[in-house]
Amino acid sequence: MLGSRTSPETRRRRRLARNGESSVMPKDKDFEFTDVDTFGRGVRHGFIIAVSNGKGGKKAWGEEIFQTWDAARSTALQCVPGPFDIAPAREVIHFGKNPSSHAYHRAILFGDKDDANHRWYAVRVAPGYQRMAKAIDGLAELRRGESIIERNLRDANIDVFMPAFWKEIRKHRSRKLVERRFPLLVGYAFIRRDPGAGFDPVREVDGVSSIVSISRDRGPIEFSEADIQTLMIAAFDRNQAYKFKRATALETARSTRRRQLDTELGRLLPRGRSRTVSLRFHADACINSLDDRLKERVLGIIQMIDGLEIDEHLDEYREAV
Numbered sequence: 001m002l003g004s005r006t007s008p009e010t011r012r013r014r015r016l017a018r019n020g021e022s023s024v025m026p027k028d029k030d031f032e033f034t035d036v037d038t039f040g041r042g043v044r045h046g047f048i049i050a051v052s053n054g055k056g057g058k059k060a061w062g063e064e065i066f067q068t069w070d071a072a073r074s075t076a077l078q079c080v081p082g083p084f085d086i087a088p089a090r091e092v093i094h095f096g097k098n099p100s101s102h103a104y105h106r107a108i109l110f111g112d113k114d115d116a117n118h119r120w121y122a123v124r125v126a127p128g129y130q131r132m133a134k135a136i137d138g139l140a141e142l143r144r145g146e147s148i149i150e151r152n153l154r155d156a157n158i159d160v161f162m163p164a165f166w167k168e169i170r171k172h173r174s175r176k177l178v179e180r181r182f183p184l185l186v187g188y189a190f191i192r193r194d195p196g197a198g199f200d201p202v203r204e205v206d207g208v209s210s211i212v213s214i215s216r217d218r219g220p221i222e223f224s225e226a227d228i229q230t231l232m233i234a235a236f237d238r239n240q241a242y243k244f245k246r247a248t249a250l251e252t253a254r255s256t257r258r259r260q261l262d263t264e265l266g267r268l269l270p271r272g273r274s275r276t277v278s279l280r281f282h283a284d285a286c287i288n289s290l291d292d293r294l295k296e297r298v299l300g301i302i303q304m305i306d307g308l309e310i311d312e313h314l315d316e317y318r319e320a321v
Helices: 008-018 069-079 148-155 225-268 279-289 292-307 311-317
Strands: 002-005 042-052 058-060 085-095 104-110 119-125 159-161 164-170 177-183 188-193 208-211
Touching: 042 069, 058 085, 069 085, 069 159, 069 225, 119 225, 148 159, 148 188, 148 208, 159 225, 164 225, 225 279, 225 292, 225 311, 279 292
Parallel strands: none
Antiparallel strands: 002 104, 042 058, 042 085, 085 104, 119 188, 119 208, 159 188, 164 177
16 A cells, blocks of 8 residues: 655645535546545546565656556556556545544555556457547547557446557548557557456457457467557657658658748848847738739738648648658
C-alpha cells in the first residue's frame, strides 16, 4: 500500500462532497470514484506503473493511477527509463476520525491476489472491426483513433491492447490529408483477463471471432508480459517515428511556402524597405497607399501567410507521411 497526504485537488473534492455537490470526481468524467459516502470517502479502480522500490518490492511510479491500461502503458513508455510493469490498482480516498477536519489520506492499493491472476490472451478480430471507430466528443486523448473492436471491448470492461501505427491518407476529392490508425497485426488484438472469470463475456463482444487456442480441447494461449511489452515498444517506436516525420514535413512545407509568399509579397510592395524592417511591417505601413486592386492582392497574400500556422492549410504543399 502506498499512502500520502492529499493534495489541494483532493481537498477541493472533499469540499464539493460536503456541500452536496458532485462527489469526489477526477478530471476525466468517466473515471469516477465509486461507493462514495456523504463525507466523500470512495474508491476508484485503474492501473499503475509499478517500478522497483529499491527494497525488493514494487511501488507506484509518480503515485499516479490511470483510468486504462493503455494510458498507463503510454505514459510509462515515454517517462519511465527503467523496467516497469502495468498493474491493476485501487485508489482510495478517506478522512480521519474527525470528518470536519481538513486532514485526510489518499492511498493506492495494488498487488492483490486477484490481480496476480490476470494473464494476456489473443483474440481473433472479425474483418472490418480493426478500422477506426467513429469519433466521440469528450473522449480521452489516449483513446483517439481507437478501433471498433477496442471500443467494444472497453465498453464491456475488458482490458485490450491492439498494436497499431498511424499513417496519413490523402482524400481523392478534397486532396486533404487525414490521419488513420492501422493494426500492426491484422486480425488480432490482445486482452488482459483473469482466466477464472471465464471467456464467455469476451466471445460475446461484437467483433470477436474467437480466442486463440492451440486446439479445442486446450484452453486459450497465454502470453507473457515480456511478449506484450515487446509489441508495445515496437508500436511506440513506430508512432514516435511517425510523429517526428510528420512534424518535419509540416515545418519544411511551412518554411518553403512562407518563402514563396514573402517573395511574391516583396514584388508587389514599394521598394525602399530597410533590412532591419520586416516585410510584414513594411506591408502594414504602406498598405493604404496602394491602389484597390494591388491592395486586395497584398491582403490576400498576408492572409495566406497567417494561415500557414494552421497545419491543414499545408496539405497541398507536402506529401503524405
